[in-house]
Amino acid sequence: MQEGIKDVHGLSTEAEVLEAARNPENRIEFVRIMFTDILGRPMDFSIPVSELEKAFAEGKGFDGSSVEGFVRIEESDLVIVPDPKTFRVFPWTYQGFDPAITWREAIMFGDIYQPDGNHYPGDSRYVLKRTLERMKSEFGFADFKCGSEMEFFIFPDDQTPVPTDSGGYFFSGRHGEVRKEIQLLLKKMGIESEYDHHEVAHGQHEIDLRYQNAMDMADIVMVFRYMAKKVARMHGLYLTFMPKPINGQNGSGMHVHQSLWRNGHNAFFEKEAPYHLSPEARNYTAGIIHHAREICAIFSQWINSYKRLIEGYEAPVYIAWGQKNRSAYIRVPEYQPGKEKATRIELRSPDPGCNIYLALATMLSAGLDGIKNRLELPEPVEENIYHMSNSKQKKAGIQVLPRNLQEAVRLVEKSQLVRETLGEQLHEKFIANKRKEIEDYLQNVPDEFDKQVSPYEIKRYLPML
Template sequence: MGSRAAEQRQEARQLAARLTAEGVRNVALTWVDNAGIARVKTVPAERLAAAAERGVGMSPVFDVFTSDDAITASDHLGGPDGDLRLFPDLERVTTLAAQPGWAWAPADRYDQLGLPHPACQRQFARRMTERAAAAGLELRMGFETEWVVTRAPAGHPAATGADEPLDYPCTGPAYGMTRVVELSDYLRDVTEALSVQGIDVLQLHPEYAPGQFEVTTAPGDPVRAADDVVLVRETIRAVSVRHGLRASFAPSVVAGQVGNGCHLHLSLYRDGTSLHRTPDAPWGLAPDASAFLGGILGALPALLALGCPSPASYLRLQPSHWAGVYQCWGVENREAALRLITGAPDDPDGGHAEVKTFDAAANPYLAVGAVIAAGLHGIESATRLPEPQTGDPGVLGVRERARRGIVRLPATLTEAADRLEKSAPLYEAMGEVLHGAVLAVRRAEEAHFAESEDDAIAAATRWRW
């Protein structure tokens, strides 16, 4: 044990020396709170080894911060007392291409005795990944990141009034090449920065809403996927600033328009073999894959409180907007909340599933951990997928949806939080402290926006993510 600790200290010193030699002066250590905000402590590069050995102090109260920086409380967390230690993951230290002199690392949180903090979302995601591995399952996950880019207001990048009209730097049509031409330098710099940082970009394209784009990155293990999406967002934000632009990842940038999603893609393997390409199995799904997806589908009402955690999320979740607002699944159906993607016939690794409801207000570590927990519960309880749905459930009458067993997912954060509160599988997986902290933040967000109109909710949350 002592030998391994000595090796880690030496590795940290060597890494710090390398960063300093490369001109890195500061390292940003990030965690994501229960409101989905990436919070940070920074250390000088030469102090990275000390941070890796002893951690960096922080208050447990961050677990009950809301998106507007107010502070609530749960049964276990809140108030000025206590201290935690942030430990950077040295394997993920990344020199930032769009922030000269800076590097980044995600951090895990421990108490002063070196025990895992029970509300650490990143460690929750790791625990669920390890639980899946113990069941013989390997998961690969990845996110699609959507954002809206506008010109920064004159004077100061953050100086904008709630009612100030947004100044879009591109005016081309949805999915149009015109937008790429108008912002070709910017988009080139986004992809170049991501590539330099080791992020494998699969595709980038204009999206539906004004000024909206989407980038898809390669899948990896669940914790890495959550790390990657944090790095992707902050890289896009940094490149935007350098171009005099602002990037919003908020679920609803303008009320009444199509919002930003952050769809979660996942695939399952056992012994290196895809469980999405089983010959003669219904929809090509091996029994465990079918039960895993059935578990996710059944838990979606509760999962919304984690993947769609803001009142602004529910401005985006509208029928017939490809957001997946009905609790159903379908094969290549973009209106289903859970979409099965078959992949090319000649691709042995093809085939995966997509959770379409989630957005970038979500803490990605909570999202991947909870989805794994729901899927494993589906296997444990031998859940069966119902028949897939075709077409848009939103155009069906109420009676036809009832006949098919299609129900609306929660239409408000209150409804979703109520379902999370009653979810025994997610409570067990998350633990009392994390589960309670998440619910406290959700209830505080509900109360804060209870009397707000849609436009006010969108304006208040537009630049929080």
């Protein structure tokens, strides 16, 4: 519990949140209400605490036509209602120009509705919520649990990707204190981490977030992105989740560890089975592998994402699975073999620039499709796929992820699974947005940058992500 803040963690009802927000000891004056645009970028506005009860009852109206991928100007009115289960308090006190003026601010995520009271179909958070409800009602699972590995770079500013160190994997050099401060501030907000270290590339770092149910994990990823960037700014640095800012170095991924739970038990676990994976776990994994090419654009949504997904930089290129194989698309971690709670799969293709709500919803849908159709998991591949011959890859049935956003968008446009998961409106708007991005890129970047990070990407994505 952070100093000066009373009883704010783990609240779930409107009454509990109102009591905590109004408690004079907490000195909370404003509540920031957050949501995302179609690309998963954070959007927010703040209301005084005095408006919170009304916001719970009636929502707060806003102009949806001004948000990327939402509605047209002639149908722009939308309403957002804060979710009381997401209430957290920022772990610092703001001070005005007048030193006597200080305040604290809380943050909540909101659900977006149309004026007629129906859920707004373009709300990314609702897409995940709807997919989780289907998981429960049609498949009988209670939880989809996830843990995200958040990789990022730290640079001096948002203009030029100059590494602040020349370290490598587990290097104990500069800016470890930035990672620690991020985690300690998150802990004061009730968000736990499990691990932090320097990553392979120069200036690259990783913080792993503790396993949560999927909706909480998605919200936490959004808070993490905000807090990580803010802490870096406090140190006079710039932190970016751009997938591939530096040529010749590893890019940043967001590996997602995941499992399904039923009746308090891990449905992925079977003690005597190979890899301790239950039949449902194998079907689920087969579903993601089966749909890997058509869902790639959701996990890797930027032109720059595909500069990361190339051979030789520990990013998955080939669609296969294994246990110790870090060149594979999906890995079965072996840190605690035979332990039910630790049994999971690790999906390695997403990057931290994705829309986390759409990414989790899509991977869950693909896995559930594998369970529904009892898809058979191919044989594991433990050999380094980068070193396999084309004929050997073909014999093993190993396919390749899309080589660029153009190919990925063509595939996702035809995907019935993604269309059903996202809904017709969001699916169409996502594709339209990506086609515009591709058009802008092709008009500004020569072919020689097919696999190289271009100056155009640095200018566009580095300040954005």
